Amino acid sequence: xxxxxxxxxxxxxxxxxxxxxxxxxxxxxxxxxxxxxxxxxxxxxxxxxxxxxxxxxxxxxxxxxxxxxxxxxxxxxxxxxxxxxxxxxxxxxxxxxxxxxxxxxxxxxxxxxxxxxxxxxxxxxxxxxxxxxxxxxxxxxxxxxxxxxxxxx
Numbered sequence: 687x688x689x690x691x692x693x694x695x696x697x698x699x700x701x702x703x704x705x706x707x708x709x710x711x712x713x714x715x716x717x718x719x720x721x722x723x724x725x726x727x728x729x730x731x732x733x734x735x736x737x738x739x740x741x742x743x744x745x746x747x748x749x750x751x752x753x754x755x756x757x758x759x760x761x762x763x764x765x766x767x768x769x770x771x772x773x774x775x776x777x778x779x780x781x782x783x784x785x786x787x788x789x790x791x792x793x794x795x796x797x798x799x800x801x802x803x804x805x806x807x808x809x810x811x812x813x814x815x816x817x818x819x820x821x822x823x824x825x826x827x828x829x830x831x832x833x834x835x836x837x838x839x
Contacts, residue, residue: 715768722761729754 708714729750732738738747 710768710771715765718764719761722757725757726754729757 732750733747737743738750
């Protein structure tokens with residue numbers, strides 16, 4: 687996803703939409719939380735050093751402690767926001783889509799215009815092609831063979 691980020695930004699996709707896609711991406715969440723864990727571990731090493739144990743370094747010790755607390759609290763808040771987004775998206779996708787989307791009115795109209803529904807068991811991908819419900823969990827090779835069989839018939 688990050689590979690095409692610059693290309694998609696040049697195509698005119700709003701920056702807010704791109705930022706929300708990146709911020710809630712599982713790889714980004716993992717990287718941010720891993721970075722926070724590494725910083726907290728490094729802070730633990732700093733606290734154990736003899737340098738900060740000296741009598742005149744109380745201010746440095748306090749600032750390192752405050753910085754560590756800020757990192758931990760910020761990471762927990764970020765995790766809570768991501769979990770809230772994921773749960774709201776899973777439980778109420780239509781509400782989450784309208785709440786967290788940064789789509790402009792023109793983009794929304796264009797997306798809705800490109801949607802086609804062919805029946806109760808179909809859903810739109812937004813690209814003009816329909817997919818059977820549950821097809822996201824189906825093997826792509828199996829789907830390709832199914833489509834080829836439908837074309838031959």
